Amino acid sequence: MGANLQITEKLENYIKDFSFKLNPIQQEIIDYNKTLGEIKRMQIDPSQCYFLHLIIKVANIKNVLEIGTFTGLSALTISLALPNDGKLIALDKNEETNKIAIDFFKKAKQDHKIQTIIKPAMHSFEELKNEKFDMIFIDADKMNYKSYYENSLQLIKKSGLIIIDNVLWHGEVIDEKNNDKFTENMREFNNFVSEDKRVEQIIFPLGDGMTVCRVL
Known part of the structure; x- marks a missing residue:
């Protein structure tokens, strides 16, 4: 039986x-994020960029x-992969990082496809209740x-x-000795989704782990 490869930096290249x-x-954003210190971990992995583009x-x-x-x-x-008449609504509460993101969208000539809403996502759902989406990508605060x-x-x-995104939580989800609130929350969330009969789901070991759910 084949085994998953360990992806070294050389193999990744x-x-x-x-x-x-x-x-x-995209590469410019990656290079910029490398200057941000620890919070650069909030960026998706390039392998996830390829996956999102393809899907x-x-x-x-x-x-x-x-x-x-x-x-x-x-x-x-996401925007680069969408057709010319495609649309992305992006929710985030951080004004500072949103300004940076919008500058990159303009530079890539994709700002016409992207609508940003700067407020906590939980406050935006009511405004979006009449919208229907083909795909939703969740990569925000894990406790919610x-x-x-x-x-x-x-x-x-x-x-x-x-x-x-982040469903494997740096691999901590399988560490029985790790019981911090974020790890426990991610374990509970993964268990909840795995038992949800409204969807069929697969976890892909890309980046920090991605669950893909198809709504039934």
Whole structure:
């Protein structure tokens, strides 16, 4: 039986050399985030950029909601993959990082596809109640994941995709000795989604782990 490879930096570079190339502005965001110290961990991994690009193209996604934007890498990745008439609504409460993200969107000439809403996501769901999305990407504060997920189920189209980042939580979800509130919360969330009959779901070991749910 085959086993998953350990992805070293050298192997990661090899994969990049033989994969679809990132947009220069995506790479610019990655380089900028490297200057931010510890909070750079809030960025998605480049492997997740490739995955999001492919799944949007294959599934003919046109209308997307993002919960958690940071400096804009995931949002820009999604927008670049969307058709010209596609739309992304990006929710984030941080004004400072939103300004940075918007500058990158403009530089990549994608700002016409992206609407940013700067307030806590929980305050935006009521405003969006008449919207229906093909895909929702959740990558925000982890303690609210279940609430984001439940609200997403009200906004997603049938057979739409809900994608959730950080579900492996740095590998801590399998460490029985780790009982901090964030790890416990992620374990409980993963268990909840795995038992949810409203969706079928798969965890992909990309970045910090991504759950992809297809709404039944």
